[in-house]
Amino acid sequence: xxxxxxxxxxxxxxxxxxxxxxxxxxxxxxxxxxxxxxxxxxxxxxxxxxxxxxxxxxxxxxxxxxxxxxxxxxxxxxxxxxxxxxxxxxxxxxxxxxxxxxxxxxxxxxxxxxxxxxxxxxxxxxxxxxxxxxxxxxxxxxxxxxxxxxxxxxxxxxxxxxxxxxxxxxxxxxxxxxxxxxxxxxxxxxxxxxxxxxxxxxxxxxxxxxxxxxxxxxxxxxxxxxxxxxxxxxxxxxxxxxxxxxxxxxxxxxxxxxxxxxxxxxxxxxxxxxxxxxxxxxxxxxxxxxxxxxxxxxxxxxxxxxxxx
Amino acid sequence: xxxxxxxxxxxxxxxxxxxxxxxxxxxxxxxxxxxxxxxxxxxxxxxxxxxxxxxxxxxxxxxxxxxxxxxxxxxxxxxxxxxxxxxxxxxxxxxxxxxxxxxxxxxxxxxxxxxxxxxxxxxxxxxxxxxxxxxxxxxxxxxxxxxxxx
Ligand SMILES: Nc1ncnc2c1ncn2[C@@H]1O[C@H](COP(=O)(O)OP(=O)(O)O)[C@@H](O)[C@H]1O
Ligand SMILES: [Zn+2]
Numbered sequence: 194x195x196x197x198x199x200x201x202x203x204x205x206x207x208x209x210x211x212x213x214x215x216x217x218x219x220x221x222x223x224x225x226x227x228x229x230x231x232x233x234x235x236x237x238x239x240x241x242x243x244x245x246x247x248x249x250x251x252x253x254x255x256x257x258x259x260x261x262x263x264x265x266x267x268x269x270x271x272x273x274x275x276x277x278x279x280x281x282x283x284x285x286x287x288x289x290x291x292x293x294x295x296x297x298x299x300x301x302x303x304x305x306x307x308x309x310x311x312x313x314x315x316x317x318x319x320x321x322x323x324x325x326x327x328x329x330x331x332x333x334x335x336x337x338x339x340x341x342x343x344x345x346x347x348x349x350x351x352x353x354x355x356x357x358x359x360x361x362x363x364x365x366x367x368x369x370x371x372x373x374x375x376x377x378x379x380x381x382x383x384x385x386x387x388x389x390x391x392x393x394x395x396x397x398x399x400x401x402x403x404x405x406x407x408x409x410x411x412x413x414x415x416x417x418x419x420x421x422x423x424x425x426x427x428x429x430x431x432x433x434x435x436x437x438x439x440x441x442x443x444x445x446x447x448x449x450x451x452x453x454x455x456x457x458x459x460x461x462x463x464x465x466x467x468x469x470x471x472x473x474x475x476x477x478x479x480x481x482x483x484x485x486x487x488x489x490x491x492x493x494x495x496x497x498x499x500x501x502x
Numbered sequence: 503x504x505x506x507x508x509x510x511x512x513x514x515x516x517x518x519x520x521x522x523x524x525x526x527x528x529x530x531x532x533x534x535x536x537x538x539x540x541x542x543x544x545x546x547x548x549x550x551x552x553x554x555x556x557x558x559x560x561x562x563x564x565x566x567x568x569x570x571x572x573x574x575x576x577x578x579x580x581x582x583x584x585x586x587x588x589x590x591x592x593x594x595x596x597x598x599x600x601x602x603x604x605x606x607x608x609x610x611x612x613x614x615x616x617x618x619x620x621x622x623x624x625x626x627x628x629x630x631x632x633x634x635x636x637x638x639x640x641x642x643x644x645x646x647x648x649x650x651x652x
Contacts, residue, residue, distance in 0.1 A: 282618055282619050282620060283614065283617075283619055302612070303613065303617060304610055304614065304642070305614040305638075305639025306639075308638065308640075309614045309619060309621060323614075323640075324640075327641075
């Protein structure tokens with residue numbers, strides 16, 4: 194399996210076998226990601242970290258990953274200090290980064306931006322989120338989290354909760370989980386239901402997702418509860434938003450209805466959808482999930498750069 | 503052969519079985535008459551066995567079937583007939599190419615291809631008839647392709 198020089202734009206560009214390979218490599222990266230072991234496999238390599246949109250976890254974990262591999266990072270986390278403000282095209286910015294570095298990570302507010310970046314760069318491009326579009330490294334770290342906690346991805350009963358309509362992570366996650374033949378249940382407010390196209394994709398992969406509005410019932414025998422944030426900007430008025438966010442709250446009371454070993458995941462940032470009291474319980478996996486971004490991104494960076502442990 | 507009374511040509515190309523109402527868009531996609539000085543005649547809402555259709559006739563010019571294939575986007579049943587000495591010398595049913603470049607604008611307002619970037623719009627064909635395409639960049643499928651012709 195050869196990843197050298199490949200772009201990472203959409204999870205759909207990868208076969209299940211390739212995803213498995215990435216997850217295996219991620220596992221090997223964990224002690225290095227934790228700083229328990231050291232490696233220099235990307236010594237002398239430079240990563241361009243181009244964040245045209247704010248991000249905390251994705252940017253920091255990419256930059257940590259490159260540093261942990263012995264490489265270096267250049268870039269920006271806010272385009273206001275760049276020529277983009279003067280009207281420079283993304284294509285031109287990418288051409289520059291291409292000549293200054295060995296790999297490019299890009300987050301951009303426009304859908305398809307990473308695909309476009311890959312057209313203009315000879316070095317590999319990693320999509321760190323393009324608008325409401327794709328975010329493949331998030332998807333991979335979610336899979337990795339389920340795999341490490343549950344020892345396998347197959348056959349798990351997984352509930353996706355929250356904004357299933359606009360949430361950029363849940364669409365690719367539903368697709369990727371379907372590759373593994375899990376049991377999917379979607380729980381969302383009526384106005385934020387999973388789009389038909391995504392449900393059809395799951396079906397094409399042999400998974401029949403269930404949809405329900407009852408969270409209590411849905412989690413009663415679930416292995417994984419994946420919670421997403423409901424974005425305020427999606428709602429025309431505050432009242433409607435408050436009504437919708439109020440419907441589903443994950444707290445210790447709710448989790449009494451769940452299995453003892455249920456894990457609660459969230460791509461973060463969270464607002465009010467998971468109460469802080471859950472953080473202290475063994476169910477709370479979201480911080481570990483955020484950490485998993487580092488080994489997964491280390492695996493990707495080393496695979497596409499041809500570096501081996 | 504009622505249709506022939508519209509106009510008979512000696513040499514040239516007849517695009518037949520165009521989805522009724524789409525002849526002008528077909529010409530637009532082909533860049534006709536801008537790119538050619540040939541006489542072009544258009545017949546719209548012509549009655550045929552399979553309902554109404556449009557027909558385009560281009561005199562003294564043999565269109566390259568490959569070049570014309572992209573009209574399958576809005577006229578999936580069209581045929582390209584090369585006329586030589588009043589006879590149909592070649593007949594070709596249009597077939598959508600795998601990719602459609604620079605013809606359709608993405609319906610997603612926040613798609614990168616709708617901004618000031620040095621790229622042409624680009625779509626991957628996912629079904630031929632009726633045509634379904636998705637944006638190479640953002641993966642959005644336009645609902646009404648004819649509406650989105652640039
Ligand atoms: N010499 C000609 N001049 C103009 N149009 C022609 C000529 N010969 C054929 N056509 C037109 O080209 C199309 C294809 O012709 P033909 O192969 O006979 O029909 P069909 O595809 O319906 O079997 C028809 O619309 C016909 O009217
Ligand atoms: Zn698009």
